[in-house]
Amino acid sequence: MQFDISNINVDKEHFLSALEIYLYKPHVINKRVTTVRFALALTRQDRIYSTGRNIVNKRTLVSKNPRIYHDQDEYILSDDISFEFRPIPSNCSETKSCCVEIPVYRFELLTNENLIRLKVDGEQSTKEISWLSDILLSKIVRWCQNDIENSTENTTLKLISIEEYQREYERLKVKYGKYLTENWCENTDPQKHVFEDLGIASYLLTYCRQYASLFDKPIKFLDLGCGNGLLTFLLSSEGYPALGIDMRSRRSWSLFGSSLYLQSLIDPKSFSLHEFIISNQYTLLIGNHSDELTPWLPVLARQCFCNVFLLPCCFFDFSGKKFMTNNHDQSTQYEQYLSYVGEIANVLDFDIKKDKLRIPSTKNICFMLHDKNGERSSETIRRCLLDHFNIDINLEHAQPQLSNHPSTLVKSKPDFYSTKFSIAQILFQHLIKHDDSLTLSSAYDLLPNEIREELKSENGGLKSIILSYRHALYFNPQTKLIILSNPQSNSITAKQKPSSKITFRTKPCFFYMFHPDRCPLTDEQCAFSHKHHSNE
Numbered sequence: 001m002q003f004d005i006s007n008i009n010v011d012k013e014h015f016l017s018a019l020e021i022y023l024y025k026p027h028v029i030n031k032r033v034t035t036v037r038f039a040l041a042l043t044r045q046d047r048i049y050s051t052g053r054n055i056v057n058k059r060t061l062v063s064k065n066p067r068i069y070h071d072q073d074e075y076i077l078s079d080d081i082s083f084e085f086r087p088i089p090s091n092c093s094e095t096k097s098c099c100v101e102i103p104v105y106r107f108e109l110l111t112n113e114n115l116i117r118l119k120v121d122g123e124q125s126t127k128e129i130s131w132l133s134d135i136l137l138s139k140i141v142r143w144c145q146n147d148i149e150n151s152t153e154n155t156t157l158k159l160i161s162i163e164e165y166q167r168e169y170e171r172l173k174v175k176y177g178k179y180l181t182e183n184w185c186e187n188t189d190p191q192k193h194v195f196e197d198l199g200i201a202s203y204l205l206t207y208c209r210q211y212a213s214l215f216d217k218p219i220k221f222l223d224l225g226c227g228n229g230l231l232t233f234l235l236s237s238e239g240y241p242a243l244g245i246d247m248r249s250r251r252s253w254s255l256f257g258s259s260l261y262l263q264s265l266i267d268p269k270s271f272s273l274h275e276f277i278i279s280n281q282y283t284l285l286i287g288n289h290s291d292e293l294t295p296w297l298p299v300l301a302r303q304c305f306c307n308v309f310l311l312p313c314c315f316f317d318f319s320g321k322k323f324m325t326n327n328h329d330q331s332t333q334y335e336q337y338l339s340y341v342g343e344i345a346n347v348l349d350f351d352i353k354k355d356k357l358r359i360p361s362t363k364n365i366c367f368m369l370h371d372k373n374g375e376r377s378s379e380t381i382r383r384c385l386l387d388h389f390n391i392d393i394n395l396e397h398a399q400p401q402l403s404n405h406p407s408t409l410v411k412s413k414p415d416f417y418s419t420k421f422s423i424a425q426i427l428f429q430h431l432i433k434h435d436d437s438l439t440l441s442s443a444y445d446l447l448p449n450e451i452r453e454e455l456k457s458e459n460g461g462l463k464s465i466i467l468s469y470r471h472a473l474y475f476n477p478q479t480k481l482i483i484l485s486n487p488q489s490n491s492i493t494a495k496q497k498p499s500s501k502i503t504f505r506t507k508p509c510f511f512y513m514f515h516p517d518r519c520p521l522t523d524e525q526c527a528f529s530h531k532h533h534s535n536e
Contacts, residue, residue, distance in 0.1 A: 018143035
């Protein structure tokens with residue numbers, strides 16, 4: 001059986017580059033696979049396919065979920081115009097293969113006929129053959145038509161063993177996943193927060209085992225700005241001493257164990273905080289979406305002889321203000337902020353390691369900063385930052401956030417005048433007018449150019465904004481389509497848990513403001529404000 005895609009105008013170099021992506025990074029197209037492992041040497045049996053023109057290799061596709069799918073070994077035969085894959089039959093009968101189990105499938109470039117051909121050993125159409133022809137072949141053609149650099153490099157988890165990470169993640173997911181999602185007591189989405197922190201914990205546990213020699217003292221975690229405290233709980237449950245500090249306690253702390261947490265304002269210049277870190281011999285500070293504390297944590301770690309794990313999210317400088325740059329190149333604000341954090345670590349003379357995590361977040365670049373044991377006084381650190389960034393850290397200060405109470409929250413501009421609100425309003429009104437659904441790309445196309453420019457400086461992408469306005473817009477994770485939310489789901493009884501306190505309704509109701517039929521709920525029933533909000 002064969003499948004052809006013609007009129008593609010692809011040369012050998014682009015064809016081979018595209019096939020190398022599938023060869024070295026099969027997980028980008030096959031979601032059952034976590035990574036690939038190549039044989040260090042071939043046996044005599046392995047060389048039975050070798051001919052004068054074929055290069056023979058052997059790889060193992062490592063399953064992402066070994067409870068369901070087993071690893072799959074394959075021979076690869078290649079020359080300058082083709083790649084042939086020969087899955088090796090497995091004796092495992094309890095689980096399925098993580099890849100197709102067709103005896104032979106082959107991709108070849110026919111330059112004279114201007115086409116790419118897929119040949120499959122077998123005449124009867126199956127789901128596996130459909131996957132090869134409809135999914136894999138189409139993807140390879142798209143890869144051929146783009147300039148691809150560094151196709152053989154892992155783009156995520158470069159610092160650690162992917163296999164070990166995946167085993168750790170599966171173990172933690174089985175051990176904690178169901179319990180945490182079923183007992184989640186925060187108002188946030190447990191599917192995102194639980195599995196994101198499981199991924200971060202798996203990374204830290206794998207990293208600490210793999211790089212144990214870089215830590216001169218037993219590892220002891222201090223999570224500054226710990227939020228819901230889940231990461232602290234996971235690390236502690238896995239045998240590491242860990243403490244989380246945040247200025248506001250969370251309901252989840254009592255679920256995880258209140259002794260793991262300390263409610264306190266975090267002043268990075270406080271002598272008592274320095275003394276607390278040093279006297280308790282914390283060795284690894286964690287800044288997981290630590291907001292205003294992010295640029296300060298490398299400074300604090302340098303002063304307290306610690307290492308740092310940083311996962312930057314929101315963009316703040318040393319003054320606690322929004323990070324701004326005069327660099328007008330093509331890089332995004334996120335990339336510029338990562339560069340800024342990296343500069344701080346470099347000036348402070350850390351051994352810098354940078355990686356990309358496998359977590360359900362667009363802000364997934366992390367830093368691991370190791371103290372080089374070079375003692376520096378606070379004055380020396382101040383001078384280094386003053387000389388390089390022209391700021392005096394004795395004057396600039398990360399402003400502690402005020403507690404979330406109506407009497408103390410002071411904002412120069414209400415949330416509902418923001419760029420995010422404008423985007424939600426545009427999409428909401430379009431869906432009302434046209435009574436249809438939108439893809440993410442078509443939603444982006446609806447935005448005016450000035451809104452698109454402002455979107456670049458917002459935290460999170462278009463999808464994140466839509467999810468934050470779920471009371472107005474619903475993003476279906478299966479179909480990937482955006483539709484109007486059901487206004488009945490905005491009733492106070494649907495939103496409020498039995499233990500919830502009375503809340504102030506400040507967010508405007510989109511249905512009341514923009515829908516021609518207004519909101520079907522009364523003022524008393526709706527969890528959102530029915531007051532008139534002006535954009536003047």
